[in-house]
Amino acid sequence: MSLTDLSSVRAPVATANGLPNAHYIDPAVFEEEKHALLFSQWAGLAVASDVPEAGDAVPLTFLGMPLLLIRDKDGDVRVFQNICRHRGMILIEEPRKIEGAIRCPYHSWCYSTKGDLVSTPHVGGPGQNTHAAIKRSELGLNEVRAHVWRDVVWINISGDAPAFEIAMSHIIDRWREFDVPMYHGGHGSRFTLEVQTNWKLAVENYCESYHLPWVHPGLNSYSRLEDHYHIEEPEAYSGQGTMVYRQLTNEDGDKFPDFAEVGAKWNEQAEYISVYPNVLLGVHRDHAYAIILEPMGLERTAEHVHIYYAEPGVDEGLKARNTQLWKGVFEEDIFVVEGMQKGRHVTTFDGGRFSPVMDSPTHCFHSWVAGKVVAHRGQAKAAE
Structure with missing residues (x-):
């Protein structure tokens, strides 16, 4: 395998290129990333539920x-x-x-x-x-x-990653307020989307809010682009937050119960974070979700979605509506990640560029991937 040049990926966001095509379509690079990104880290496998x-x-x-x-x-x-x-x-x-x-x-x-x-x-x-x-x-x-x-079963295949509490300390601290009991919504609060894309493109798309006006017009109608902020913790996670979250209600005006004592900060705020390598999380005052990305091959990914609530026995009709709303949002992203995957077969594509203002959470992930792959290569060479 000819090693990919990742120097430009690790450059500052204003001048960086994205990961080379091979990181999405080359079986040898997929094998390399398996060890560098997924076996050696705390990766999501399933949920305890x-x-x-x-x-x-x-x-x-x-x-x-x-x-x-x-x-x-x-x-x-x-x-x-x-x-x-x-x-x-x-x-x-x-x-x-x-x-x-x-x-x-x-x-x-x-x-x-x-x-x-x-x-x-x-x-x-x-x-x-x-x-x-x-x-x-x-x-x-x-x-x-x-x-x-957060009900996710995280695994470390290599066995040598730092203790979970150390490796994930940043996100644990960030969401300390949500360290409260949560309950899986049951059979109707889980679904899987199979997407013809490399798993990393699903992470990249989830990191940013830049695409909302065009890909999620319904969501963007009240949670607008200008209501969002970036979330970046280099080497750990990145994503987006919104200052406008609208609770779902039924015909009687009932809402989901809130998580206990999360604080007024979360009255209309919500956050959506990609925890590297392959878990996408969302938190709101009254429900949360976890998406575990299962790499099924170079260009196939299963997105396993699980939705959680503050109490067991939440209204079934409201839960069903919430599941359908989120499923609709995530389905809107399918054509995007599949379209980018197809685009990686254009041999002269240089990995693309990033908006320094809008794409920094995505670049944060690219830089993490590049850094882990380079470190893995160094370890492999030292072992020769």
């Missing part, structure tokens, strides 16, 4: 790697490699409740919901369920480092 009860288990794939999301018998959310330590057989193919142990369908090795190897039938011969060479204490499921924040 996917496994609401002890014993709930959901098989997932993260960039081709089979993983198992499970809530163990004590109620803790864990992520394991979804393979048996014996011959690497997939353990669970479909979501289900683990009533006893996780049993490998190949040779019936069994694991607890905490990943401990608890049974190895006939491993020492017929009727002999132990063998000196097979030390169960050393052959539990391989656990993937995981942390739950």
Whole structure:
């Protein structure tokens, strides 16, 4: 693979170019970014609400790697490699409740919901369920480092990122007021959009409000371009906020209950932040959402959307309207991110330029990508 030149990407926003085409259409660069951006950081995998009860288990794939999301018998959310330590057989193919142990369908090795190897039938011969060479204490499921924040299950595949509380300290502090209980709206408050684009373009589009007048005219009719402000924390996140948020009401004038004690600042304010690498978050006084971007390939991304409220049992009709409103907004972005993806196949495109005034949150992300890739290349060269 010929290494891409990222020097101009890391230049100041007024003179920088965007990431080269190869970062959106070259399989070798996709593989490089997998390690530099997604395996080595705290990336979003799923939500804890996917496994609401002890014993709930959901098989997932993260960039081709089979993983198992499970809530163990004590109620803790864990992520394991979804393979048996014996011959690497997939353990669970479909979501289900683990009533006893996780049993490998190949040779019936069994694991607890905490990943401990608890049974190895006939491993020492017929009727002999132990063998000196097979030390169960050393052959539990391989656990993937995981942390739950704002219901998102964040994982660090490489295992060497700083502790989550350190790596994500900036965004945790920024939204400290929202560190209150929140409740997933249920089946009708989740949906997935499959988009023909590289996952980074979904991040880039979410970062900025510049496109609102043309792509989201309905939203822009009350939350105008001039009502927005930039949010930038280099090396961590970027996005936008609005000083005008209009609460949804039903025919009786009822609204969603507010999150407890978020403060008057949030009466009409809302924020929308891309937390690098692949989680898009939104907070309002009365609801929040998380979007987990699943890179399904070079030019395919699944956007998994989950909406949350301050209390369980919120009015179902109002929730349904809110889901449809947000789904409509996110669907309006599809033609944009797919159009930019198609544009990356123009061989002479130089990555584009940024408006120093309107595009700085997007440039913040580009600069982060470039910095992580360059650092990864340096580590790879040092290891040679």
